[in-house]
Amino acid sequence: MNVMAVEGYEAKIEFDPDTDLFRGEILGLTGGADFYGRNPKELRAEFRKSLRVFLEVCKEKGIEPRRSFSGKFNLRISPELHERVAIVAQAEGKSINTLAQEALQQRVAS
Secondary structure (H helix, E strand, O other): OOEEEEOOEEEEEEEEOOOOEEEEEEOOEOOOOEEEEOOHHHHHHHHHHHHHHHHHHHHHHOOOOEOOOOOOOOOOOOHHHHHHHHHHHHHOOOOHHHHHHHHHHHHHOO
16 A cells, blocks of 8 residues: 555555656545645655645634544445354354454554
């Protein structure tokens, strides 16, 4: 995963062949903020600038910069996978929710 972190914020980095530059998109915000650079040093500097501008605008408008999350989401899976997950959870003496939390935590752990 091409992710860059600055001051507790993370951005997804991709190459944009149309501009021949790397493009960063800051994740988890209530609005959009992106930046461009030729190399990691330039990207990081532009990330900081873009983040600073975004945070200033949020402060001026009284907007919370980070999206809020409830801790709940629906997940659609096939009935066959649902059955397998339920069986594995039951065999391990866990709920499906606990099994899913563990799998997701393992996947996103840094």
